[in-house]
Amino acid sequence: MARREETRTEQEAGAPSTLGVGMVGYSFMGAAHSQGWRTAGRVFDLPVRPVMAAVCGRDPQAVRAAADRHGWAAAETDWREVIARDDVQIVDICTPGDSHAEIAIAALEAGKHVLCEKPLANSVAEAEAMAEAAERARARGQVAMVGFNYRRVPAIAYARRMIEEGRLGALRHVRVTYLQDWLVDPDFPLTWRLEREHAGSGALGDLGAHIVDLAQYLAGEPLAGVSGLTETFVRSRPLLTEASAGLSGSGRAAERGEVTVDDAALFTGRLVSGALASFEATRTAAGRKNALSIELNGERGSLAFNLERLNELSFHDHTEPAVTAGFRRILVTEPEHPYLEAWWPPGHALGYEHTFVHQARDLIHTIANGTDPSPSFADGLQVQRVLAAVEESAEKNAVYTPVLPVLPVRP
Structure with missing residues (x-):
């Protein structure tokens, strides 16, 4: 109650000012971003208060229901109307990738700040x-930020701090995997994420974008080159119908459509410092729900993180005597850890949704302080170039697949 009274007093005094948010897209990512916008100002002391002005989607009834469910003041069915609204200063883009460029460029040209998934x-x-x-x-003073939300995991942000402090010394190896299993079933329906014209690529863009960004973010340097392989294991899937839309991987539609993206991507890389990196992204790893893990090895020590234990880091200090040295668990819940000064007492863990609260917080501070956004659209472009290089490499590697000799069958 004290926090609400304080906010009311500030509003009556004319401070803090507000920034209206207009969000385009309201499904999975839209719900996550809504959580961020709805919560950030209630947890953190922000210099400017975000206001959830409008959400946009093509289906009038569905977008109105989403607005009511998530707390948006208005519902629109045309993203151009969102950009044109006087009460919208930030345009948040949560649509499939094929519409990102058109919406983001139009919003920036209209003088809006932009957050793009x-x-x-x-x-x-x-x-x-x-x-x-x-x-x-x-x-012109506008901000454009990419939604790489895993940078906002407190443990990841703290790992970045440790690496910047030199706790690992010179970096030698980076290993990253992102494994999911929602496409193991060959009868899972053909959604937009499986069509190149909408998604751009499959596991490579969906999951690979995250792990490329995390590797470069934690290492503090970009990849200089990559070599990759991709594969599509299930090349056709049932067309998405009203009957199959409500099913989670068990639609049995008679008609099938072509899958035009990859199911899995494997690639290696070299950072500009010479450190080596390996990456694996797949949506067909049975039993793995959202298993993102990263390990960095340096001359002085190693750090490891697993998203399924997202409040923890594993750290090995190689400068300690071997008789007592080993990986130790760091529970990242102390108020001195990134973002955690505003949350719960030590030991009270956070979850996936909090990364979007932290993302909203960081964007508001960036706008209010006039600082450069991180990750910026330039950072997003760097990741896009890496993904394109992996695809190009995979195409070339596919051409040079060796023909193995046929061995005689033993009786």
């Missing part, structure tokens, strides 16, 4: 156009 676009050309529009807008 990852991957930034479906192609390098689109991402370049978005980055150029963001650079022009930055000169």
Whole structure:
């Protein structure tokens, strides 16, 4: 009650000012972003208060229901109307990748700040156009940020701090995997995430974008080159119908459509410092629900993180005597850890949804302070270039597949 009374007093005094948010898209990511916008100002002391002005979707009834469920003041069915609204200063894009460039560029040209979900676009050309529009807008004081929400996990942010402090020394290896299993069933329906014209790529863009960004973010340096392989294991799936839409992987539609994206991607890389990196992204790893893990090895120690235990880090200090050295668990819940000064007492864990609260918090501070956004559209473009290089490498590697000799069958 004390916090609500304080907020009311500030509003009556004319401070803090507000920033209206207009969100385009309301499904999975829209719900997550809504949680962030709804909660950030209630937990953190923000210099400017975000207001959930309008949400947009094509289905009038569905978007109205989403607005009521998540706390948006208005519902629109045309994203252009969201951009045109005087009460919207931030446009939050949660749509499939094929619409990111058009919406983001239009919003920036209209003088709005922009938050855009990852991957930034479906192609390098689109991402370049978005980055150029963001650079022009930055000169006018606007901010354009990419939604790589895993940067906002307190344990990841603290790992970045430890690496910057030199706790690992010179980096030698980075290993990253992101494993899910929701496409193991060959009769899971053909959704937009399985169509190149909408998603751009499959596991590579959906999951690979996250792990490329995390590797570069934690290492503090970009990838200089990659070599990759991709594969599509299930090449056709049931067309999404009203009957199959409500099913989680068990639609048995008679008609099937072609899957035009990858199911899995494996690639290696080299960071500009010479450190080696390996990546694995798949949505067909049976039993793995959202298993993102990263390990970084340096000359002085190692750090490891697993999203399924997202309040923890594993740290090995190689400068300690071997008789007592080993990986130790760091529980990242102390108020001195990133973002946690506003949350619960030590030991009270946070979850996935909190990353979107932290993302909203960071964007509001960036806008209010006039600082450069992180991750910026330029960062998103760098990730897009890596993803494109992996695809190019995979295509070339597929051409040079060796023909193995046929061995005689033993009786």
